[in-house]
Amino acid sequence: MEDKPSSSPMSFVDQIVVPGDVVLDLSTMTNQTIKLGGGLRQDSDAISVMKAGKLRFSKPNKYWVESSQKRYVPCVGDSVLGIVVDSKAENFLVDIKGPALAFLPVLAFEGGTRRNIPKFEGGTLLYVRVVKANPGMNPELSCTDASGKAAEFGVLKDGYMFECSTGLSRMLLSSPTCPVLEALGNKLSFEIAVGLNGRVWVNATSPSTVIIVANAIMNSETLSGLQQKIMVDRLLQKIQT
Amino acid sequence: MMEIDRADGRTPNQLRPLACSRNILHRAHGSASWSQGNSLSFFWFWSHGSAGDTKVLAAVYGPKAGTKKNENPEKACIEVIWKPKTGQIGKLEKEYEMILKRTLQSICILTINPNTTTSVIVQVVHDDGALLTCAINAACAALVDAGIPIKHLAVAICCCLAEDGYVILDPTKLEEQLRFGKVNKDLCNTNVFEHSGKFYSIAENQIAQEIDIISRETLGNWDVNGAWKRPFSSHPKVLDLQT
Numbered sequence: 001m002e003d004k005p006s007s008s009p010m011s012f013v014d015q016i017v018v019p020g021d022v023v024l025d026l027s028t029m030t031n032q033t034i035k036l037g038g039g040l041r042q043d044s045d046a047i048s049v050m051k052a053g054k055l056r057f058s059k060p061n062k063y064w065v066e067s068s069q070k071r072y073v074p075c076v077g078d079s080v081l082g083i084v085v086d087s088k089a090e091n092f093l094v095d096i097k098g099p100a101l102a103f104l105p106v107l108a109f110e111g112g113t114r115r116n117i118p119k120f121e122g123g124t125l126l127y128v129r130v131v132k133a134n135p136g137m138n139p140e141l142s143c144t145d146a147s148g149k150a151a152e153f154g155v156l157k158d159g160y161m162f163e164c165s166t167g168l169s170r171m172l173l174s175s176p177t178c179p180v181l182e183a184l185g186n187k188l189s190f191e192i193a194v195g196l197n198g199r200v201w202v203n204a205t206s207p208s209t210v211i212i213v214a215n216a217i218m219n220s221e222t223l224s225g226l227q228q229k230i231m232v233d234r235l236l237q238k239i240q241t
Numbered sequence: 242m243m244e245i246d247r248a249d250g251r252t253p254n255q256l257r258p259l260a261c262s263r264n265i266l267h268r269a270h271g272s273a274s275w276s277q278g279n280s281l282s283f284f285w286f287w288s289h290g291s292a293g294d295t296k297v298l299a300a301v302y303g304p305k306a307g308t309k310k311n312e313n314p315e316k317a318c319i320e321v322i323w324k325p326k327t328g329q330i331g332k333l334e335k336e337y338e339m340i341l342k343r344t345l346q347s348i349c350i351l352t353i354n355p356n357t358t359t360s361v362i363v364q365v366v367h368d369d370g371a372l373l374t375c376a377i378n379a380a381c382a383a384l385v386d387a388g389i390p391i392k393h394l395a396v397a398i399c400c401c402l403a404e405d406g407y408v409i410l411d412p413t414k415l416e417e418q419l420r421f422g423k424v425n426k427d428l429c430n431t432n433v434f435e436h437s438g439k440f441y442s443i444a445e446n447q448i449a450q451e452i453d454i455i456s457r458e459t460l461g462n463w464d465v466n467g468a469w470k471r472p473f474s475s476h477p478k479v480l481d482l483q484t
Contacts, residue, residue, distance in 0.1 A: 018385065019385060019391045019392065019393055020391075020394050039390075041350070041390070048393075050353075050390035052385045067388060069270070069387065070387070070388075071304070071387070099304040099306065100356075100357070101306060
């Protein structure tokens with residue numbers, strides 16, 4: 001087995017890494033504070049990768065692995081689309097594609113009191129915010145923003161929901177606006193809700209618009225910005241003829 | 242150094258071409274297929290009656306909430322289901338499941354998602370030697386595709402003994418079935434005992450065979466100079482009389 005020379009952190013940044021790669025050697029860096037994000041773990045003096053993806057670095061000292069999966073790892077502050085599975089006395093049980101079901105307290109709504117608890121059936125689609133996400137515990141959700149206002153959270157009526165990977169959700173939510181959404185928005189009118197857990201909800205007046213938007217988004221995962229624009233233009237041309 | 246002639250022309254240390262693809266199954270949370278061998282070898286299909294590659298498909302579902310009864314709820318649990326190409330699930334499949342489960346448990350970080358179950362389903366598409374190693378590689382690739390946190394990758398390679406005790410890598414099914422270059426029809430693998438300075442290996446359905454205890458070479462059938470033609474009990478008991 002050849003001896004791997006101690007690699008400087010810059011050599012792995014923005015590269016594809018696989019589990020087991022040692023990206024940082026702490027014994028060579030003294031008196032520094034490093035923040036580790038998702039996909040990295042500390043093994044005494046070595047920082048090694050747990051999930052395959054691209055290693056990212058943001059100044060001054062944050063490292064994380066960006067990967068795209070079909071399942072979601074709950075994080076505090078994320079906006080996700082959940083499906084109600086069951087309702088208990090204190091909480092609704094909501095599926096957010098994570099390792100455990102999430103709890104949505106029955107009072108976590110704007111102006112929520114014991115008298116006006118909403119009635120959600122199994123299968124209701126909700127746009128919610130993750131409030132607590134501790135390891136080993138069920139995540140907690142809320143239908144209000146940090147200050148207690150409703151702010152677009154709540155039930156999503158009508159429309160069509162489809163699943164995608166977490167990487168595609170992040171791309172759709174990136175700023176400036178994702179090219180596929182921009183190209184679609186120039187020609188069609190629709191409303192869309194993207195959950196960071198890999199679920200997207202689309203609503204429009206006519207079903208054909210909903211289908212076009214959903215197909216365009218699903219096709220755009222592996223395309224570059226320019227390719228996305230071309231793909232949307234071709235799709236819309238076919239519809240008009 | 243003596244060169245071994247392998248049936249498909251490989252050197253002793255040469256592996257068959259590897260191929261892996263990920264994200265093949267739409268519903269599974271992670272999936273991968275791993276194949277070892279040249280699947281375009283139609284010549285082998287006609288001459289040996291089997292296509293020349295081992296291919297395994299692995300799918301990963303999870304992590305999902307809840308663990309099974311006997312499992313530790315403080316850790317994540319890995320469940321392996323082995324599906325053979327044909328036939329019923331028997332002891333061999335259960336053994337493969339157990340080996341694969343232990344291997345995957347050693348590479349997964351089990352403390353990250355406690356009280357969850359990750360299911361790994363392995364489907365044998367074609368078996369032409371080195372099946373378990375192909376399955377280990379496929380399962381590891383599927384775990385990486387699903388984003389299950391693992392410490393490092395698992396790699397498996399199959400080796401077997403050929404003529405004259407040489408080790409060859411990545412055997413085909415034909416090479417696995419040969420022992421010391423010859424097909425061994427008599428397998429006396431139940432017990433070994435010593436009698437007048439010689440060693441014999443026995444089985445309940447075969448005649449006993451004399452063996453060389455150091456080199457484990459089979460020296461021939463033991464028929465007591467032609468007087469004995471049947472097997473005898475193969476579970477001798479040793480009584481240790483304390484005086």
